[in-house]
Amino acid sequence: MITNPTGRLTQGQFSFLPDLTDEQISAQIKWALAHDWAVSIEYTDDPHPRNTYWEMFGLPMFDLKDPAAILMEVNEARKTFPNHYIRVMAFNSTRGVESPAMSFIVNRPANEPGFGLVRAEGPGREIRYSFHSYATDKPESERY
């Protein structure tokens, strides 16, 4: 992550690829809908890999049948949070599965400062490592 040559956040699907076009996003959403997965949109400005739960943008779209409608919502989210990370998730509610089946980033801030490695010395000169996102040095909503 730290030595990621592209300098871009790599989480979820397709994150090593160039940004998906709207058409490609539609195609992915179509795939999710074809499997009866509930699609939802989430955003955050804290890209730490262990920040699993991002903020929901609107409600999960259980009753929508067409990718065009969800893309409309994606664009709405981009308009509201142009400098946040926004991802599209697809939730598989099959009994016994009940977990996200897809998750990919559809919007990222113009400038992604990346992560620093923090070394903390413990007892007996033991070293503990942790990640720190440079962006989170600033308070929420001023990060990007």
Added chain:
Amino acid sequence: MSDAENTPSDVNEVDIDAVYKESAIQDVLDRLDAELVGLVPVKTRIREIAALLLVDKLRRQLDLTAGNPSMHMSFTGNPGTGKTTVAMRMADILHRLGYVRQGHLVAVTRDDLVGQYIGHTAPKTREVLKKAMGGVLFIDEAYYLYKPENERDYGAESIEILLQVMENQRDDLVVILAGYKDRMDKFFESNPGMSSRIAHHIDFPNYNPDELVQIAKLMLAESNYRMSAEAEEVFSEYVKKRMEMPNFANARSIRNALDRARLRQANRLFNSRGRMLTKVDLMTIEAEDLLKSRIFAQGTDESTQDDDE
């Protein structure tokens, strides 16, 4: 290059029959013919739309420009003339011809579109529009959206959003407005933007008595009933009388009349306990089931407040 494009050549052939069969459109049109009695102007228009979409599909195969025609429609007609039924079929037809992607129908009224306080309407309308994307949005009694007597009414806001989506996202959804003829005319008069964005104004004619009897037979056949020959005669008499009375709602009145006839038939069979009933007994509606109707009992002079005669 441009020369080759513009001269029609025999090399570029398309098989209209193949596309026609593939879309299985004949199947839908046949069903339309079989299950919907009368409505000739409506059927003609649907056939025309189907032909246009089919030809556009062929043109696209040969890389000719096929303008995306606007398919928004307005259905006007008296109550019970089959507006909703045809709208359902329309979704199916448009789906088979590849005009809409999913082919589902979302039926809404004013309540589903217009909010109750400031700022409530836009998200509500947008929610409905999103649900209808890829299919057909059917707005029943659309004239209620616009209430000129109340200038603070939120209906206008809803219309504005509708217009915007109808214009910009033509590929994503088809809007069908329905309502009674005179009120819809008034609605379009006060919303010229709406009227001009609707390509197909289809008027549903009233049924004549013969068609109504035929409809009744279809309805009965659907639920495994039939009329005896005698009952059929009585029924056509009933239809003629009923048409002259107030609150006549075409096919809907027929459905109600048949429901009551079934009620009386059940009662008649129940009272004839003691003998074995055959399958035919259970299926047949006799003349007496119809003759007990209030229409025959009192003639037409007594006013009927409701539809329960």
